Amino acid sequence: MSAKRYLFTPGPTTVPPEVLAALAEPVVHHRGSDFRAIYAECLQRLKQIFRTSSDVLLFTASGTGAMESAVANLCSPGSRVVVVSAGSFGERWIQLAERYGCEVEAIRYEWGEVPVADDLASVLGDASDVRAVFMTQSETSTGVVADIQALAAAVRPSGAHVVVDAISSLGAVPLDVDAWGVDVACAGSQKALMTPPGLAMASVSDAVWAPEGSSSSPRFYFDWDRTRRAQEKLDAAFTPATSLVVALNVALGMILDGGLEQTFERHRLLGRACREGAKAMGLELFSPDDESAAVVTAVSAPGGVDATELVALLRDRYGVQLANGQAHLKGKIFRIGHIGYYDVFDIATALGAVELGLADLGADIERGIAVTRALDVYAEGAKV
Amino acid sequence: MSAKRYLFTPGPTTVPPEVLAALAEPVVHHRGSDFRAIYAECLQRLKQIFRTSSDVLLFTASGTGAMESAVANLCSPGSRVVVVSAGSFGERWIQLAERYGCEVEAIRYEWGEVPVADDLASVLGDASDVRAVFMTQSETSTGVVADIQALAAAVRPSGAHVVVDAISSLGAVPLDVDAWGVDVACAGSQKALMTPPGLAMASVSDAVWAPEGSSSSPRFYFDWDRTRRAQEKLDAAFTPATSLVVALNVALGMILDGGLEQTFERHRLLGRACREGAKAMGLELFSPDDESAAVVTAVSAPGGVDATELVALLRDRYGVQLANGQAHLKGKIFRIGHIGYYDVFDIATALGAVELGLADLGADIERGIAVTRALDVYAEGAKV
Numbered sequence: 001m002s003a004k005r006y007l008f009t010p011g012p013t014t015v016p017p018e019v020l021a022a023l024a025e026p027v028v029h030h031r032g033s034d035f036r037a038i039y040a041e042c043l044q045r046l047k048q049i050f051r052t053s054s055d056v057l058l059f060t061a062s063g064t065g066a067m068e069s070a071v072a073n074l075c076s077p078g079s080r081v082v083v084v085s086a087g088s089f090g091e092r093w094i095q096l097a098e099r100y101g102c103e104v105e106a107i108r109y110e111w112g113e114v115p116v117a118d119d120l121a122s123v124l125g126d127a128s129d130v131r132a133v134f135m136t137q138s139e140t141s142t143g144v145v146a147d148i149q150a151l152a153a154a155v156r157p158s159g160a161h162v163v164v165d166a167i168s169s170l171g172a173v174p175l176d177v178d179a180w181g182v183d184v185a186c187a188g189s190q191k192a193l194m195t196p197p198g199l200a201m202a203s204v205s206d207a208v209w210a211p212e213g214s215s216s217s218p219r220f221y222f223d224w225d226r227t228r229r230a231q232e233k234l235d236a237a238f239t240p241a242t243s244l245v246v247a248l249n250v251a252l253g254m255i256l257d258g259g260l261e262q263t264f265e266r267h268r269l270l271g272r273a274c275r276e277g278a279k280a281m282g283l284e285l286f287s288p289d290d291e292s293a294a295v296v297t298a299v300s301a302p303g304g305v306d307a308t309e310l311v312a313l314l315r316d317r318y319g320v321q322l323a324n325g326q327a328h329l330k331g332k333i334f335r336i337g338h339i340g341y342y343d344v345f346d347i348a349t350a351l352g353a354v355e356l357g358l359a360d361l362g363a364d365i366e367r368g369i370a371v372t373r374a375l376d377v378y379a380e381g382a383k384v
Numbered sequence: 385m386s387a388k389r390y391l392f393t394p395g396p397t398t399v400p401p402e403v404l405a406a407l408a409e410p411v412v413h414h415r416g417s418d419f420r421a422i423y424a425e426c427l428q429r430l431k432q433i434f435r436t437s438s439d440v441l442l443f444t445a446s447g448t449g450a451m452e453s454a455v456a457n458l459c460s461p462g463s464r465v466v467v468v469s470a471g472s473f474g475e476r477w478i479q480l481a482e483r484y485g486c487e488v489e490a491i492r493y494e495w496g497e498v499p500v501a502d503d504l505a506s507v508l509g510d511a512s513d514v515r516a517v518f519m520t521q522s523e524t525s526t527g528v529v530a531d532i533q534a535l536a537a538a539v540r541p542s543g544a545h546v547v548v549d550a551i552s553s554l555g556a557v558p559l560d561v562d563a564w565g566v567d568v569a570c571a572g573s574q575k576a577l578m579t580p581p582g583l584a585m586a587s588v589s590d591a592v593w594a595p596e597g598s599s600s601s602p603r604f605y606f607d608w609d610r611t612r613r614a615q616e617k618l619d620a621a622f623t624p625a626t627s628l629v630v631a632l633n634v635a636l637g638m639i640l641d642g643g644l645e646q647t648f649e650r651h652r653l654l655g656r657a658c659r660e661g662a663k664a665m666g667l668e669l670f671s672p673d674d675e676s677a678a679v680v681t682a683v684s685a686p687g688g689v690d691a692t693e694l695v696a697l698l699r700d701r702y703g704v705q706l707a708n709g710q711a712h713l714k715g716k717i718f719r720i721g722h723i724g725y726y727d728v729f730d731i732a733t734a735l736g737a738v739e740l741g742l743a744d745l746g747a748d749i750e751r752g753i754a755v756t757r758a759l760d761v762y763a764e765g766a767k768v
Contacts, residue, residue, distance in 0.1 A: 007413060012626060015411045023627060024408035027399045027580050029391055029705050060582050061605065062444050062622035068605045100602045190623060196411050198444050198582045198625030218484045218601060221445065221452045238446035239574060241582030241625065242396060243407060321413050 008350045009323040010140045010168055010296040010337030012190040012197050015251075019195055022250040023243050030242050036234045038249050043231060045252035049170065049193075049260065050185055050203045052177040057227045059200045060241040063167035063188030066200035068096055069222035070134070070163045070184045074208070076216040077101030079131040082123060082160070084115045084151065088141035088326045089165055093134035100217050102131075111329060112142045112286055112298075117150035121157075130160040132183075138169035141326045143287025143298035143335065145173055149180045156181060161208060167191060171255055172267045172295050172339050177203050184208065189244060192267075192295075194251040194340040198244045204228070267294040269381040270338040270347055277351040277374035278336075281358070281365050286333045298325070298335045299354075305361050307334040313357050320353035344378040392734045393707040394524045394552055394680040394721030396574040396581050399635075403579055406634040407627050414626050420618045422633050427615060429636035433554065433577075433644065434569055434587045436561040441611045443584045444625040447551035447572030450584035452480055453606035454518075454547045454568045458592070460600040461485030463515040466507060466544070468499045468535065472525035472710045473549055477518040484601050486515075495713060496526045496670055496682075501534035505541075514544040516567075522553035525710045527671025527682035527719065529557055533564045540565060545592060551575060555639055556651045556679050556723050561587050568592065573628060576651075576679075578635040578724040582628045588612070651678040653765040654722040654731055661735040661758035662720075665742070665749050670717045682709070682719045683738075689745050691718040697741050704737035728762040 007014045028035045046056040059065050071093075075081060081102045083093045086109035097104045107123055109115055115135070124130060133155045138145045152162045161183040166175050170185065171192030177185050183205040190197035204224055214225070221238065230237035255263055271294035275285055278299045286298035301307040307324055308331040314320045325333040336350045351370040358365050391398045412419045430440040443449050455477075459465060465486045467477045470493035481488045491507055493499055499519070508514060517539045522529045536546045545567040550559050554569065555576030561569050567589040574581035588608055598609070605622065614621035639647055655678035659669055662683045670682035685691040691708055692715040698704045709717040720734045735754040742749050 005410065005412070007411060009413050012411045012413060012623065020408040020410070024404040026389065026404070027391060027396045027574075028389070029393050029396060030581070032699065032705055060444065060446050061449070062624065064622045065445070065605045071604075072602070096604050099604050188623070190411075196625060196627035197414070197623045198628055218456070220455075220480050220483050221449045222605075238448045239396060239572070239581045240446065241580060241628065243580035244582055244625065244628075315416065321416055 004319050006320045006349055008336055008346065009321055010191070010335055010339060011188070013194065013337060013340040014342070015194055015196055016254065016341045018254065019247045019251045022247040023196070025243070025246060028242060030236055030239055035242055038246055039236070040234050042245055042249040042252065045249065045256060046201060048256060049252060050177045051175065051179065052203045054178070054203060054205050055228050055231065056201050056203045057224060057231065058240070059202070059222060059227070060198060060238070061200040062197060063186060063200050064092065065222060066186035066188070066202040067092065067165060069202050069224060070186060071096045071100050071102070072215065072217045072219040072222055073224045074132050074161055074163070074184070074215055075100050075102050078103060079215070080129050081105070081131055082107065082120070082133045084120060084133070084135040084146070085109070086113050086115050086142065086144055087111045087136070087139035089136045089139055093136070093165065097134065112144065114144050114288060115146045115151065117147065117154040120151055121154040124155065124158045124160070127158055130158050132161040132163050134163045136165040137175060138173065138295040140168045140296055141329070143293050143296040145169060145292045145295055148175065148182065152180045152182055168295055168339065171263065174264055189248050192340045193248060194254065195244060195248040198241050199248055267338065269378060270342060270344065271295070271297060272381060273344060273347050273374040273377040274336055274338055274351070276377045277347065277370035280373035281355065281370045295339055296335050296337050298333045300333050301331070302358065302363055305358065305363060306331050310334055310357050310361060313360060314353050317360070318353045318356060320350065322350065344375065347374050347378070388703050390704045390733055392720055392730065393705055394575070394719055394723060395572070397578065397721060397724040398726070399578055399580055400638065400725045402638065403631045403635045406631045407580070409630060412626060414620055414623055419626060422630055423620070424618050426629055426633040426636060429633065429640060430585060432640060433636060434561045435559065435563065436587045438562070438587060438589050439612050439615065440585050440587045441608060441615065442624065443586070443606065443611070444582060444622070445584045446581060447570060447584045448476065449606060450570035450572070450586040451476065451549060453586050453608060454570060455480045455484050455486070456599065456601045456603040456606055457608045458516050458545055458547070458568070458599055459484050459486050462487060463599070464513055465489070465515055466491065466504070466517045468504060468517070468519040468530070469493070470497050470499050470526065470528055471495045471520070471523035473520045473523055477520070477549065481518065496528065498528050498672060499530045499535065501531065501538040504535055505538040508539065508542045508544070511542055514542050516545040516547050518547045520549045521559060522550070522557065522679040524552045524680055525713070527677050527680040529553060529676045529679060532559065532566065536564045536566055552679055552723065555647065558648050573632050576724045577632060578638065579628060579632040582625050583632055651722065653762060654726060654728065655679070655681060656765060657728060657731050657758040657761040658720055658722055658735070660761045661731065661754035664757035665739065665754045679723055680719050680721050682717045684717050685715070686742065686747055689742065689747060690715045694718055694741050694745060697744060698737050701744070702737045702740060704734065706734065728759065731758050
């Protein structure tokens, strides 16, 4: 295997050396004054990244923990909820809501399709008894980024709470939590936030904290009220993953120093370069061929090539880790994540590896065509 | 403030440099072959530390997450459970069980008292409808280490599941999960396992997996069956805190290389040195004055001294972080954790700081008496 390793999956993502260095700092006590200062700064920076004036609750957990917190804190057995699902992570909302005894209405799209706000508006109709609508901003399994602003607007007349899985999208593509009326946005440390996995977040709008906001579902570790009361005193409810919080704070500082809008623009440009490079090889995109697809590029494996084999070969022979398709797409597509600590040379490396790997598997690819096209597109875009 | 910092709380604890270095390694993908090898080794090593042939489930969470998993997976609303509580963490079991709608019978002791197996046997009587008995091995709030072997034996006739919070004790004092008939033991990475906080574990005995083992409580992230099935394939159910797993694996290797029995003996000796040093200053122990108290030494603040003030002074003036008392013991006791990556010079540093701090606060302490006595006791004990 190649000695050098490249992590180009849609999460976990590569972590900057500055963040790794912070991880290796001596452990501090979570109730000590030095940690409290970092914790306060981290919580404040999260609000800026979420673009909210409400609380962002921080959990030591995978992103799914934040998703479960939304279901457990908002829904009681029998709660009517709607889920917009167009892939693996939309299905996770359905599983979670069913597990908590909700009456779930699922709006299901084919994997790879883009959810349509009008569909959601029709399903909601003039219903006023829907507790929450769950949706996915970046469907990591397909590369589709949904129009959360439009979907949230479609929910508004119903008064239902808008809950967004923004795990792979937060910090990569715009999410205006307050301006768009998103009640709950869930995120994780290991995607665009450039930190190892282990921290999950949920922004919770002031509307949710109203008295009727509490559900009868049992919960303790993921209880929002307990977490909020503790955070207000800068005192985590339970011993947090202090090293990860220190690291996250460094990463958030880097993102905010670079500018959120500039970060979004970089992701858009990298997505464009990746798509154009893949197409230059003659490959077919599975994710949408438009500017929305700024998080993950999903590519259909060319005829005769098994994506499972390609992903394994790239990892074992070239040290380049891409992602396979999930569920029924396994072996049919491969996915290149361009999230977080990522630049055009990473796109070139990923595409260069695909060129080499496909040639190894017998495909007829003009050497350098994808890399050349990606650099070209990047140079054009960066000029603007 | 002193430039050098010393973390002597009962968790998080100081992490060895080798473990910090592992944390700073580049992030790897959790489904890649390199992580799987580490994950497999880590899960295997956990079984050795828990002394069980059953599964040890690994969660990305604080220790409380593992505790909640026990309640959620074992209990349904109305389940009859018994809790042995003698401090802050015993009370946590009660809160958790109540939150899940259990019918809770609490056996409460004064904080600082040692639970008695006969009390538990009398409460259980000839009951056969108790679903689980929850207990705490090391009550971090008081320094008491309960006799789990005797408590578990007292439960056996009832057929109830034995569930132990071993968060601050696992790897510090003996816990023979299989031999003692412990069905579930919960632990965390940030105590004797010498790793930053963020990973929680629950060993689950084969008896629990029987068909009647599943409860009706809603759960997803902490679902045991989902976690076990995923671990069997070395494929975490949700993106784990990969960096922490890599670090934990290094720490577990260090513990097993040093020998578990040797580690327990070191903790016993350090506890003895700490107690004798504290007594040499004329201070009164709050934790038991016997060999069982090998995890945390709790000391009553001497007359006229507020423990809150002492702990703050030691931190701010000397860089030495001890722990205050919790709840009604706040200001009345201070606690020295001697857990994990800890040796006799750490005891000497902790006691030396207490000598200086108490003198600063006007107490009349003979300079060096505690440190001298601790070194003496250690030297005697190490000779044996």
